[in-house]
Amino acid sequence: MNNIRSTERINEQELKLALEGASWHDEFKDSAYIFVGGLPLGLTEGDVITIFSQYGEILDISLPRAKETGAKRGFGFLMYEDQRSTVLAVDNLNGAKVLDRIIRVDHVKDYKGPTEKDDEGNKIERTEPSRNAAPVVLNSE
Secondary structure (H helix, E strand, O other), rough: OHHHHHHHHHHHHHHHOOOOOHHHHHHHHOOOEEEEOOOOOOHHHHHHHHHHHHHHHHEEOOOEOOOOOOEEOOEEEEEEEOOOOHHHHHHHHHOOEEEOEEOOEOOOOOOOOOOOOOOOOOOOOOEEEEEEEOOOOOOOO
């Protein structure tokens, strides 16, 4: 809850200052991923996509489960098609109540993704960067 209040205070201060490009969101302009915590365990992937797709097209979702039991862990990561959707989701859904639980929504700077394993169960080092999406800048020539 403290993280949520802290984010709200920062947003209010930025609105008062009205400085262009000085938003704390700017630090995450190269990442189209968000973290979602505090998810009710009864939600499905489809439920999470339904909630978050109101701010943009979702291209990737990861809702980790416990290794031993396969139980949901109550958090996940989403990737939007357009990075600007992350700002909308963070500002509008951080601190929102979903099925009597307050969820936390925040930017992810360098998303690593789930660990991949080879046929023998050994972890595979990622060779390609994470799939971050940024809007294409159009030139008006």
